[in-house]
Amino acid sequence: MCPEPIPTGVALSRERLLEAYRTMRRIRSFEEKLQELVLAGKMAGFLHLYVGEEAVATGVCMHLDSRDWVTSTHRGHGHCIAKGVGVAGMMAELFGRATGLCKGKGGSMHIADMDHGMLGANGIVGAGIPLATGAALTAKVKRSGGVGVAFFGDGASNQGQFHESLNMAQNWKLPALYVVENNGWGEFTPTGFVVPVADIAERARSYAMNALIADGMDFFDVFEKAAEAIARARRGDGPTLLECKTYRFSGHYVGDTLAYRSKEEAEHWKQRRDPLERFEHRVVEAGLLSSDALRSADGEVAAQIASAVAAAEAAPLPDPTSVTSDVYVNG
């Protein structure tokens, strides 16, 4: 693979580059472990993997801080990790333990961490979009300087919640960022079968909204475009629809037979567009990070995930009487 140049607008320190790599690797390794656990019958539930799309969550969330909120989708582990949620609490949640982030009440599709500005994965396609719009409204009313970021897929851009939210956000010039992760597939249906526009970013024009398109397999491109969109939002100049063209390496869910998609298509993306490999080639070639530093980061991540699994397996199950707690604030 020919190394591509790093965009000149992206000047990141060695530490920030390592942080980006670690985040992407953490997402990848966390999910590879989940797949292994599910296939071994050690973990239950509907799991949707983000593998292949790591550059999107990472490239966007590296611009966010404690003022900001993100909403996610059924494919939400990557957004959690990129927003700074700890893998130990996540793993315990996916094991359905009392020590899980959501005390075993959320699971994969509702994993959330309010302490890290992570307003939830969401089992309803498109439902996170107005929630992030509401977070942006809070930021605007309270003048917090924060932004509301909605991650969602190409499929969600066909939902009314998407269109209603974009229209409202532009009317009110909210500090919002709508990140559509166009991975080419809505469950088992190719995006082109159900989306009549070539680029989902075009949909922003109906709302006179700023739109950008990024190569979602390229951390640097996502990072650069997200920087522009988030700066614009923080300045009070309104929302952006950022389309990241990406690819879902796995099926729609763990256990998906993938009968609907050609092996060649998937192999092409995995072999030629893998966001971790592309990142590595470029930073090593440019002399910014050494292969050794990256392998050492791999080791750290692997150890962290192994320890998260061990802790989760040893953690207590929720008390069955807690089934009725947390329904209301007082009881």
Next chain:
Amino acid sequence: MSRLLSTGQAINEALAIAMETDPDVILLGEDLVGGGTREVEGTDEMGGVLGTTKGLEKRFPGRVLDTPISEMGILGTAVGAAATGLRPVAELMFMDFLGVCLDPLLNQAAKLRYMFGGKARVPLTVRTVCGAGMRAAAQHSQSLYWMTAGIPGLKTVIPSNPAEAKGLLLAAIRDDDPVVFCEAKGVLMQRGEVPEGDFTIAIGRANVVRTGADVTLVGFGATVSVALAAADALAKEGTHAEVIDLRSVAPLDEETILSSLEKTGRLVVVDESTPRCSIASDVAALCVDRGFDFLNAPVRRITAPHSPVPFAAILEDAFRPDAARVIAAVREMG
């Protein structure tokens, strides 16, 4: 001190007090201010389709947000704002419109706290107009509080008079859980004494409006006045009815209902919604489950029929529960 106000005026007063006392309270909905014509001489704001929010934007600039006609966007945005630090009051112009925006209530507002292991709070109030009585027919007249009452994580309240509207709305806005605040058309048209100043009415507690030893009449929202009218008529026959105003259909004040039933041994529940899976059915089930030994007669449910709400006056009047049906039911109990 109290004055005579309409329910709409009482709601307007509660909203103003809530906004005055808490900068995090915002209002959003369709036409709450009303009109891009605000700056044109000789025109005025509408203050909502029933004028309920009139004047609030002038007092609280930037905190009363007119939205597009996008109910799902309104409620979804309000849920997100509530979870991140505001205390929004969203208006769903008519409860029938739940049909286009149920997800933010059903799957988001009601469930965030639970799904997140108790870490989220969603202090959202949804004000919505329900009920028949304005010749608005099938899509603007439904009483769908039974739907929201059946969703764990939501609270649903329904005042029966202007004073209650003020106190319950202030309690709803200050509640840290999502509350659906139902404004029954029959109640919106009433006027009544409303105390001045800031006060709340506890959510989840019923109110014994009239005491009596012979039969319990349970109403809520617009059916409280139906029950009171029936009680007046029955008193003339020597039957003394106790009238309970539920105020809140979720949570349901089971103890007040049961202790009244224990005293009277007979119960009629009056509900302006359709009968299946209704609050009336819930109250009847409660009496059988937990009050069976108190019962001297079968529980009677006086509800609308299992039909859409019709338009023509004679049909709509036939649809709505009235005092005559309540009186007849009590007489049949012997």
